[in-house]
Amino acid sequence: MKSVEEQMKIIAKGAKEIVGEEELRNKLARAVTEERGLIIKLGLDPSAPDIHLGHSVVLRKIRQMQELGHRAVIVIGDFTGKIGDPTGKSKGRVALSDEQVKENAKTYTDQIFEIVDKEKTEVVFNSSWLKKLDFxxxxxxxxxxxxxxxxxxxxFSERYKNNVPIGLHEFFYPLMQAYDSVALKADIEIGGTDQTFNILMGRSLQKWMGLEPQAAVFMPILEGLDGVEKMSKSLGNYIGIHEPASIMFKKVMEVQDSLIIRYYELVTDEHPDKVIEIKKELEKGKNPRDVKYELARIITSLYHKEEVEEAEKYYREAFINKGIPEDIPELIIDLEKDNLAGIIPRLTEEKYISSGSDFRRLLAQGGISLNGEVLTQGDLDQVLICGDVLKIGKKKFARIIK
Amino acid sequence: MKSVEEQMKIIAKGAKEIVGEEELRNKLARAVTEERGLIIKLGLDPSAPDIHLGHSVVLRKIRQMQELGHRAVIVIGDFTGKIGDPTGKSKGRVALSDEQVKENAKTYTDQIFEIVDKEKTEVVFNSSWLKKLDFxxxxxxxxxxxxxxxxxxxxFSERYKNNVPIGLHEFFYPLMQAYDSVALKADIEIGGTDQTFNILMGRSLQKWMGLEPQAAVFMPILEGLDGVEKMSKSLGNYIGIHEPASIMFKKVMEVQDSLIIRYYELVTDEHPDKVIEIKKELEKGKNPRDVKYELARIITSLYHKEEVEEAEKYYREAFINKGIPEDIPELIIDLEKDNLAGIIPRLTEEKYISSGSDFRRLLAQGGISLNGEVLTQGDLDQVLICGDVLKIGKKKFARIIK
Structure with a gap:
C-alpha cells in the first residue's frame, strides 16, 4: 500500500474539502500497517439517471481510492423509497416494491461499475438495517x-422561515443516512458539497454511538460545457458516459479553456503531480487546444479505450479538415426550440440570415452544414446539441450552446 | 343509561373545556342506543405521588362517567420510563426495569382505585404497543x-426561543401519548388543562389514521387551601386523600369561602343541579360556614365513609368548643421554617409576641396552644400545617398559611 502522504495527495486532488483530515491520516496509517483497506461509503438515491461526467466526479474519486487498496460500499437508500410519501400528499411518490427497488438499483449500479471497481465494491440496501429498528x-x-x-x-431553515410545512418525518431522512454510516462502520464518506449536512451528521452520530467518526471527502459540483452552470442533462451542457467516443471527444474539445485544469482534476484519474505539470505548461503559454487534445484522449479512453484513436481521427477530419475555424462565435439557443427549424428565428435575430425564406433557400442550395456535413430539407427536425458547429452560407459559423 | 343531555350535564360539571362536544353527543347517543359504554382514556406518568384532592379532580370525573355506564382505561406511560434518558445527560432518569415500572404503577393505581371504580377500569402499559412499532x-x-x-x-416554543436545546426525541413524547389514543380507540380523553396539547394531538392523530376522534374533557387545576396557588404537596396547601378523617374535615373547613362552589364542582360527585342550588343559597345570604360543614361531610365521606360523624364531632369540640373565634387573621409562614421554633421570628414581626424569650415564657406557662391543645417545651419541633390555629396568650389567634 502506498504511503499515507501519497494517498492523502491522491484523495485530496480536486476535493473541495476534507473534514477530519487528521483522523483520515490515522486511519490511513493503520490501513498501511495492517494491510487492510478502509471502508468508503457512498450513499445513493434509488432513482436511475443516465450518468454523465458530473456524476463521475465522486465515482472516479472512489475508483482512485480503490486503486490505493480501499473498499467501497454503495448504499442504496431504498428505505425511504419503500415508505413512499407517508403524508399521501405527493401522488408521484408511491411506495416501491422490493423488486422495483432492486431493478432501479441494478440499472444504476451497472453504470456505476463502468467507473468504480466492481471487485472492490459492495452494494447494500439501507432498508436491511433501518427496517429492523424499533421505536x-x-x-x-x-x-x-x-x-x-x-x-x-x-x-429546512428556509422552509421554516417561510412557513412552508415540514413534516416531522422529514427530520429523519438525514438521521437515516447518518445511521447508515454507523451500520457500515464507514471510515470515509464521499459526496458532493450538497451532501455536507448529511455526511457530517453521519460523523457526529458515529461519535455519539461510540464509534470512530468517518472522515468526510466533499467533491465540488462540476460545471458543464458552458463553463457556468452545473453539468446536467436538462441544461444540455453535459457529456454522458454512454455517448459515442466521437461525440465525447468532440465535447471535451468544446470545454472552456478556463476549465481544463478543473476537468483534469475532477474527471480524470491523472496523478496530481501531472496535473500540476500541465498547469505550469499552460501558464508558460502552451496552446490550450493541444492540452485539450490530450484531455479528450484521456477522458474518452476512460470510457472507450479501444475507440480513442478513431474518435480523434474523426474529430480532426470533421472539424479541422473541413475548414471550421477555431474561433467561432457562440449561439445560445432555447432548450425548447433546439432543432434546426426551431432556431431559425434566432439565426435571423443574430443576422446569420435575413429571414426564414433566406434560410430555406440556403438549405435547398446545400449552403447549411452541421459539423461539416451538408444538411438538407429532411434535416429540419435534427436536434442540435451543445458544441455543434453550424455553417451558414460560405463564411458564417455558429457554435451552439444550450 | 341516562339521556344524552343528562350525561352531558354531569360530564360538563366543573370542566374547563370540552373539545369535540358535538362528537361527544353523537358518541353518547350511540352508547345509549347500543347500551355500550364509551372508552375514557386517562394517561399517567409512572411516578407514584401521594394523591390529594388536586389529583382527584380528574379521577372523580372519571368515576362520575363510570357511574353513567362508561369504562375507563388508565394508560401507564411506561415506555418513556423504560427508555430512560437517551441522551445520558440526566443522571436521575435511568431506565426502569419492567418490575420497577409495575411496582410503581401498582402503588399509584391502588390509590386511584380509592376513587375510580376498579370493576370498570382497565390498567394498561403503553410499552405493550409502542415497543412493537418499527421505524x-x-x-x-x-x-x-x-x-x-x-x-x-x-x-418547546419557550425553549426554542431561548436557545435551550431540545432533543429531537422529545418531539416524540406527545406523539406517543397521541398514539395511545389510537391504540385504545379512545372515545374520550380526560386530563388537566396542562395536557391540552397532548390530548388534542391524540384527537388529530386519530383523525389522520382514519379513526373517529376522541372528545377531550379538560378539567381545571384545583387551587389549594390558600385559595391562590395550585394544590400541591410541596406548597403544603393540600388535602391528601389518605389523611385521617378529622384532619380532612378540619382542612375542608379552612377552605376559603370563595372556593366553596369550586370545590363542590371539582372534588365532589354532587349533582350539578344541587351545586346550582347551593350557589343560590349562598347568594341569598346563607352562612358559608354552614355550607362548608356540608362540604366537609361530603368530601370526608368520599374517603372515610364510617368516620364522618366522629370527625365532625372532634372538629366541633377541638375548635368551636375551645373558644376559637371564626374570624382569625392569617399568618403566612416560610416553608423552610415551618415548625414552632422556626416561626418565632414571624410571630415577633407580627407583634404576637415581643421577643423570643417572651415566647418561651408563654410556652412554659401553658400560654401557647395549637388547635386547642396546650403546647409545651417539647413541642418546639412540631411542624405546623396549613390551616392550623395557633393561640398565643389569652386573646391572640393566628391561622397558619404556608
Whole structure:
C-alpha cells in the first residue's frame, strides 16, 4: 500500500474539502500497517439517471481510492423509497416494491461499475438495517441531535422561515443516512458539497454511538460545457458516459479553456503531480487546444479505450479538415426550440440570415452544414446539441450552446 | 343509561373545556342506543405521588362517567420510563426495569382505585404497543404532524426561543401519548388543562389514521387551601386523600369561602343541579360556614365513609368548643421554617409576641396552644400545617398559611 502522504495527495486532488483530515491520516496509517483497506461509503438515491461526467466526479474519486487498496460500499437508500410519501400528499411518490427497488438499483449500479471497481465494491440496501429498528432505537437515534441543529440545514431553515410545512418525518431522512454510516462502520464518506449536512451528521452520530467518526471527502459540483452552470442533462451542457467516443471527444474539445485544469482534476484519474505539470505548461503559454487534445484522449479512453484513436481521427477530419475555424462565435439557443427549424428565428435575430425564406433557400442550395456535413430539407427536425458547429452560407459559423 | 343531555350535564360539571362536544353527543347517543359504554382514556406518568384532592379532580370525573355506564382505561406511560434518558445527560432518569415500572404503577393505581371504580377500569402499559412499532411505522407517525405544529407547544416554543436545546426525541413524547389514543380507540380523553396539547394531538392523530376522534374533557387545576396557588404537596396547601378523617374535615373547613362552589364542582360527585342550588343559597345570604360543614361531610365521606360523624364531632369540640373565634387573621409562614421554633421570628414581626424569650415564657406557662391543645417545651419541633390555629396568650389567634 502506498504511503499515507501519497494517498492523502491522491484523495485530496480536486476535493473541495476534507473534514477530519487528521483522523483520515490515522486511519490511513493503520490501513498501511495492517494491510487492510478502509471502508468508503457512498450513499445513493434509488432513482436511475443516465450518468454523465458530473456524476463521475465522486465515482472516479472512489475508483482512485480503490486503486490505493480501499473498499467501497454503495448504499442504496431504498428505505425511504419503500415508505413512499407517508403524508399521501405527493401522488408521484408511491411506495416501491422490493423488486422495483432492486431493478432501479441494478440499472444504476451497472453504470456505476463502468467507473468504480466492481471487485472492490459492495452494494447494500439501507432498508436491511433501518427496517429492523424499533421505536426505542429510533428514540435513541433522535436523541443524538437537537431540533435546532436539524433546522439549521439549508432547506429546512428556509422552509421554516417561510412557513412552508415540514413534516416531522422529514427530520429523519438525514438521521437515516447518518445511521447508515454507523451500520457500515464507514471510515470515509464521499459526496458532493450538497451532501455536507448529511455526511457530517453521519460523523457526529458515529461519535455519539461510540464509534470512530468517518472522515468526510466533499467533491465540488462540476460545471458543464458552458463553463457556468452545473453539468446536467436538462441544461444540455453535459457529456454522458454512454455517448459515442466521437461525440465525447468532440465535447471535451468544446470545454472552456478556463476549465481544463478543473476537468483534469475532477474527471480524470491523472496523478496530481501531472496535473500540476500541465498547469505550469499552460501558464508558460502552451496552446490550450493541444492540452485539450490530450484531455479528450484521456477522458474518452476512460470510457472507450479501444475507440480513442478513431474518435480523434474523426474529430480532426470533421472539424479541422473541413475548414471550421477555431474561433467561432457562440449561439445560445432555447432548450425548447433546439432543432434546426426551431432556431431559425434566432439565426435571423443574430443576422446569420435575413429571414426564414433566406434560410430555406440556403438549405435547398446545400449552403447549411452541421459539423461539416451538408444538411438538407429532411434535416429540419435534427436536434442540435451543445458544441455543434453550424455553417451558414460560405463564411458564417455558429457554435451552439444550450 | 341516562339521556344524552343528562350525561352531558354531569360530564360538563366543573370542566374547563370540552373539545369535540358535538362528537361527544353523537358518541353518547350511540352508547345509549347500543347500551355500550364509551372508552375514557386517562394517561399517567409512572411516578407514584401521594394523591390529594388536586389529583382527584380528574379521577372523580372519571368515576362520575363510570357511574353513567362508561369504562375507563388508565394508560401507564411506561415506555418513556423504560427508555430512560437517551441522551445520558440526566443522571436521575435511568431506565426502569419492567418490575420497577409495575411496582410503581401498582402503588399509584391502588390509590386511584380509592376513587375510580376498579370493576370498570382497565390498567394498561403503553410499552405493550409502542415497543412493537418499527421505524417505518414511526415515520408514518411522524408524518402526521409538522415541525412548526410541535414547536407551538408552550414548553418547546419557550425553549426554542431561548436557545435551550431540545432533543429531537422529545418531539416524540406527545406523539406517543397521541398514539395511545389510537391504540385504545379512545372515545374520550380526560386530563388537566396542562395536557391540552397532548390530548388534542391524540384527537388529530386519530383523525389522520382514519379513526373517529376522541372528545377531550379538560378539567381545571384545583387551587389549594390558600385559595391562590395550585394544590400541591410541596406548597403544603393540600388535602391528601389518605389523611385521617378529622384532619380532612378540619382542612375542608379552612377552605376559603370563595372556593366553596369550586370545590363542590371539582372534588365532589354532587349533582350539578344541587351545586346550582347551593350557589343560590349562598347568594341569598346563607352562612358559608354552614355550607362548608356540608362540604366537609361530603368530601370526608368520599374517603372515610364510617368516620364522618366522629370527625365532625372532634372538629366541633377541638375548635368551636375551645373558644376559637371564626374570624382569625392569617399568618403566612416560610416553608423552610415551618415548625414552632422556626416561626418565632414571624410571630415577633407580627407583634404576637415581643421577643423570643417572651415566647418561651408563654410556652412554659401553658400560654401557647395549637388547635386547642396546650403546647409545651417539647413541642418546639412540631411542624405546623396549613390551616392550623395557633393561640398565643389569652386573646391572640393566628391561622397558619404556608
Amino acid at each position: 426505542e432505537e429510533v428514540i435513541r437515534l433522535a436523541a443524538s441531535v437537537t431540533v435546532a441543529r436539524i433546522l439549521e440545514r439549508d432547506d | 417505518e411505522e414511526v415515520i408514518r407517525l411522524a408524518a402526521s404532524v409538522t415541525v412548526a405544529r410541535i414547536l407551538e407547544r408552550d414548553d
